[in-house]
Amino acid sequence: MEDLESAVVLAMADQAPDGIVITDREGLIRYWNRGAERIFGFPAADVAGRSLDVIIPERHRKRHQDGFDAAMERGSSKYGDADLLNVPALAADGRKLSIEFSVVLLTGPDGSPYCGAVIRDVTARRERERELMRRRAEASV
Numbered sequence: 001m002e003d004l005e006s007a008v009v010l011a012m013a014d015q016a017p018d019g020i021v022i023t024d025r026e027g028l029i030r031y032w033n034r035g036a037e038r039i040f041g042f043p044a045a046d047v048a049g050r051s052l053d054v055i056i057p058e059r060h061r062k063r064h065q066d067g068f069d070a071a072m073e074r075g076s077s078k079y080g081d082a083d084l085l086n087v088p089a090l091a092a093d094g095r096k097l098s099i100e101f102s103v104v105l106l107t108g109p110d111g112s113p114y115c116g117a118v119i120r121d122v123t124a125r126r127e128r129e130r131e132l133m134r135r136r137a138e139a140s141v
Contacts, residue, residue, distance in 0.1 A: 019101075019119035025072050025112065027052050027065065039099070039121045041092030055089045057096070072113055077103055086122070098126040 013020050019036035023029055028051060032044040040055050047054055056064050071077045079085065081102075089097040100122050106114040 016118075019099075019121075020116070021052070021119060022106070022114050022116045023052055024114055027068055027115075029054075030114065031116075036119065039091075039097070039119060040089070046092075055091075057088050057090055060088065068115065071105060072115065075105065075113065077105055079103055096123075097121055098123045 013031075014033050016033055016035050017038070019039045020031065020033040021029060021036050022031035028049055029047045030049075032042070032047050037043055042054065052064075052068075053061050067078075079102075084100050084102055086098065086100050089099045091097055098121075099119050101117045101119040104116045106116050108114055
């Protein structure tokens with residue numbers, strides 16, 4: 001039964017429309033599902049073993065790395081289960097994206113730490129919100 005459940009969970013992760021990304025302690029990508037391929041435009045084979053910096057805008061990399069290193073050292077994230085983080089990201093073609101994600105620290109079968117994220121592209125929604133704010137500002141003038 002456990003093998004069947006594991007296979008179903010893996011199939012769900014592989015096919016989920018949201019991006020699911022797992023990195024190792026060094027921040028190297030170890031899992032990248034079809035949702036992540038769709039959102040970021042990078043095939044899994046192209047990012048496997050690469051730094052997560054491939055999707056992090058350069059000006060945010062140091063802050064991300066500092067937070068990532070602190071969480072891995074502590075063995076816990078400062079973000080809770082209900083926290084949804086909003087950050088800019090980069091697509092393979094250089095487009096800027098707005099993403100929301102939740103994060104969880106994981107332990108591998110050998111005790112090694114990993115960091116997992118479930119990611120959603122909210123770029124279109126953010127653009128609509130900015131346009132609405134712009135229109136409201138124009139209307140109040």
